[in-house]
Amino acid sequence: MTTKIAIILIGVLLMAMIVESCVSSKVAEKSGSQLWAENCMRCHSIPPSSAYTNEEWGTIQTHMRTRAMLTEDEYKKILEFLQSEE
Numbered sequence: 001m002t003t004k005i006a007i008i009l010i011g012v013l014l015m016a017m018i019v020e021s022c023v024s025s026k027v028a029e030k031s032g033s034q035l036w037a038e039n040c041m042r043c044h045s046i047p048p049s050s051a052y053t054n055e056e057w058g059t060i061q062t063h064m065r066t067r068a069m070l071t072e073d074e075y076k077k078i079l080e081f082l083q084s085e086e
């Protein structure tokens, strides 16, 4: 009887770990341009990355990060994308 419970518990634990890894890798799988389109178009149309210099993007991104409520990860990826093409 106890072995049965142990097996069920291990099963549940494994399931939780699989689900957890899916959730946490979601942002990691997305590219900066994808995150940019998804997060930044909610409020306004998005200017192309060539519209501003890298320095300007840094300032804009800090400002918009609070507006879009981006996570550290999303913030870095979007900024990387915006600064990748001048």
Ligand code: HEC
Residues within 6 Å of the ligand: 036, 039, 040, 041, 042, 043, 044, 047, 060, 061, 064, 065, 067, 068, 069, 070, 078
């Ligand atoms: C919650 C709404 C919201 C989200 C989400 C948002 N913005 Fe904005 N954005 C604004 C508003 C409002 C303004 C104009 C007023 C201001 O500059 O604060 C603006 C202005 C801008 C401007 C113009 C700045 C300038 O100097 O003219 C740029 C560029 C910009 N946003 C980029 C972004 C990027 C990139 C993202 C994604 C990370 C983003 N925004 C997400 C609301 C938002």
